[in-house]
Amino acid sequence: MTDSTADTPTVLATGGTISCTSDADGDLVPTRGITALLDDAGLPPSSVKARDVLRLDSSTMDLADLDGLLAEIHDARGTGPVVVTHGTDSMEETAMAVDRLVGGPVVLTGAQRPADDPAPDGPANLRDAVAAAQQVVSPSVVFGGRTLPAYGVRKVHTTADAAFDAPDLARPTVLASSPVPLAGLRxxxxxxxxxxxxxxxxxxxxxxxxxxxxxxxxxxxxxxxxxxxxxxxxxxxxxxxxxxxxxxxxxxxxxxxxxxxxxxxxxxxxxxxxxxxxxxxxxxxxxxxxxxxx
CATH class of the missing domain: 3.40.50.40 (Rossmann fold)
Structure with missing residues (x-):
């Protein structure tokens, strides 16, 4: 029997601005989980497999958090492409780790404006990322209407919708066929x-x-x-x-x-x-x- 979920994108949510709303003090905090993110983007739950992995500001991610995320991505890659919603602060670091230790069709995306902004950019980015995940062959960042290689991608603007850019670099081969632990190294x-x-x-x-x-x-x-x-x-x-x-x-x-x-x-x-x-x-x-x- 054919698995009807094979090749269906998996969306893994980790927090970041795309999931943020303002609290009583006006501070942005990650509050929205994957179900809300899919609803914001107009993506039917049946169109993807999805789960929350983390819910944090990416500037607070440590290597143990990254190890757990890489393991989740690797496992999800076994059944199809993967989309990761991620904070922009350390997205380029996670993108590098995904490129070097996982590889394949993995797309990272996020937002510059929070979910409760009058004109949030996260929903369009997520829709674009899900569509791109079924086309790319190596880790990428989809953001602000652009699809960029994960290897070498960096944040170049703190507020613009097109927040990321990447030089034209030759991508080395993946270092490992499955993630290896980073925690414990400095x-x-x-x-x-x-x-x-x-x-x-x-x-x-x-x-x-x-x-x-x-x-x-x-x-x-x-x-x-x-x-x-x-x-x-x-x-x-x-x-x-x-x-x-x-x-x-x-x-x-x-x-x-x-x-x-x-x-x-x-x-x-x-x-x-x-x-x-x-x-x-x-x-x-x-x-x-x-x-x-x-």
């Missing part, structure tokens, strides 16, 4: 800026960091953080250099103690065009796969 982001203290890197090491991402100057220079970076590399801790500049990516060409080219010879890795948060998630996924294979 990768810190250390910012480079005028007058930065190399002890910021050492503090991350002392706190047990398994890896470090430097949000570097320009093309990948770390400035006075160089001594701390050198200490990390000597200790066998991977260091990835991402640029704090929105476009152009890392080009390790400068010499000197804090120059990217000098540190490349010492073993730093380039994040290319990934943002610091994306580079952190990429490194976390790599470390998780390595840990699982030991």
């Amino acid at each position: 990768v810190d982001i250390v910012a480079a800026y005028q007058g930065a203290d190399p002890d910021a890197v050492r503090s991350a090491l002392d706190s047990g960091a398994d890896g470090i991402v430097v949000a570097a100057f320009g093309s990948g220079n770390v400035g006075v953080l160089a001594d701390g970076v050198t200490d990390a590399l000597a200790a066998g801790i991977p260091v990835v250099v991402a640029s704090r500049v929105p476009a152009g990516g890392v080009n390790l060409v400068y010499g000197g103690a804090g120059g990217g080219r000098s540190l490349a010879r010492a073993g730093i890795r380039s994040a290319g065009q990934l943002t610091p948060p994306q580079a952190r998630m990429e490194l976390l996924c790599q470390l998780a796969v390595q840990r699982a294979r030991r």
Whole structure:
């Protein structure tokens, strides 16, 4: 007998602005579950399989929450495409993890305006995401009328409907055939800026960091953080250099103690065009796969 639900999209709700309404103090809080979200979008419950997984502000998601979500996505992928409603604050990080550790037709979406706004954008985004899930072949973000690859996608505007963009990047192969735990690993982001203290890197090491991402100057220079970076590399801790500049990516060409080219010879890795948060998630996924294979 043929399963009539095969290939029917599964919608997993996690909270975020798309589920938010204003409380008595006027604060936005995630209150609307999946049944209400489907109703808002005019999607008949029979057209999808749906369930609530989380109900939180995505800025509060930790790696244990992400592990649980990835497991839910992986399980749902066994019966068809998946749509995830998600807060925009950390959507690019979850999108990276989904791309690296799950793959396949998974679409993330959300909203810039809450459900009780006079003109909410979430319902249209959800409708678009459900439609796109049946067309895409790899993880994507559908938002503001655009469909973007999950690998490299980033939030570029705090209020505009078209909140996300993505550079044209070659997508690496998926790291694992099923999710591996991220919880228990620690990768810190250390910012480079005028007058930065190399002890910021050492503090991350002392706190047990398994890896470090430097949000570097320009093309990948770390400035006075160089001594701390050198200490990390000597200790066998991977260091990835991402640029704090929105476009152009890392080009390790400068010499000197804090120059990217000098540190490349010492073993730093380039994040290319990934943002610091994306580079952190990429490194976390790599470390998780390595840990699982030991």
